[in-house]
Amino acid sequence: MQNNHHKEHLYKILVIGDLGVGKTSIIKRYVHHNFSPNYRATIGVDFALKVLNWDQETVRLQLWDIAGQERFGNMTRVYYREAMGAFIVFDVTRPASFEAHVATVLLANKCDQGRDVLTNNGIKMEQFCQENGFVGWYETSAKENINIDEAANCLVKHIIASE
Ligand code: GDP
Ligand code: MG
DSSP: OOOOOEEEEEEEEEEEOTTTTTHHHHHHIIOOOOOOOOOOOOOSSEEEEEEEEEEEEEEEEEEEOOOGGGSTHHHHHHHHTTTOEEEEEEEEOOOOOOOOOSSSEEEOOTTTSSSSHHHTTTTHHHHHHHHTEEEEEEBTTTTTTTTTTHHHHHHHHHHHHOO
């Protein structure tokens, strides 16, 4: 029997960051539960769908895997249309600049290669996130499967609470 109170959510989520930081690997780990050390550059944009059971409700995350170079072009604006949230990914072994446009969780990826690099360099992530409007940040590893589910749950929690 159909439960009248069963809700379905579809959220468009962008995954943004420079080339090679691990965007595709994080999505692959999260959706397909595997990891490949071989690098294959994403051309344009790839899509993946992750379905979550969220308190009696269904959440579908449509993940947009945007090739790194797009962030420098005007196309990025098009991608942001109707997005509910984003992950911004950077590589802890080569910290770079990051910028946010929508509700965003910051992922410090490849933490298997450089644990505590950020804190040891005196980078105050907590303060940075507050000042720049990130809803949270996680040290992640697509390789070792660290904190990817936690980061996604954090983003979904904030999106649902804001609806
Ligand atoms: P993208 O260009 O941002 O999509 O980056 P990819 O997901 O294609 O990853 C770039 C390279 O980094 C690949 O060789 C991956 O195997 C590697 N990589 C991605 N995530 C991790 C991680 O968490 N740890 C390690 N050690 N390598 C990673
Ligand atoms: Mg890619």
